[in-house]
Amino acid sequence: MATATEQGLEVLYSRHQIASRVAEMAAEITRDLNGEKLVMVGVLKGAAIFLSDLARAVEVDTTFDFVAVSSYGKGQRSSGAVKLIKDLDEPIEGKNVLIVEDILDTGLTLAFLRKIFLQHRPKTLRIAALLDKPSRRIERIEADYLGFSIPNLFVIGYGMDYAERYRNLPDICLMPGGEHE
């Protein structure tokens, strides 16, 4: 694929900056688990690339699971209502669960997932988010492990899309003209 620069995209975080931050987050996660096992739950599709890098950087015995949610609406606008469209495959009762998400934006998605996962009584439930846009928050929720905090910009790449495009860009780039309405 053409590089971000070749496509005229501005890089916000390069693949190298991402890799070193992911390594730091993984070290923290490894430390906090104290030798216990982990279930990493990725939120499809945006978190797939982050999860695959984070999973290889943690030094713990881990399994994967994935959920998918829909937030009614494509493109940059999310409408508020969240629905689970793919549930967990394995029970999480009594387990150390880490929800892995690309961006914590309004917080609606993670607040929804946290609520339903807690009903399954995991031993611990934590959140790893690569990016956070605190100025957009509607639900009160924070990540336990956070990559980068950013202003109200629409970003693409490293798993994140605009209308399903750009997920395979290795860097996190700014979407041209991309502010949330």
Ligand code: IMP
């Ligand atoms: P929330 O429920 O508003 O926190 O929405 C989080 C989801 O919206 C993320 O998992 C992304 O899929 C999507 N999202 C929010 N901001 C961006 C962005 O800047 N680029 C791409 N996707 C985004």
Ligand code: MG
């Ligand atoms: Mg997402």
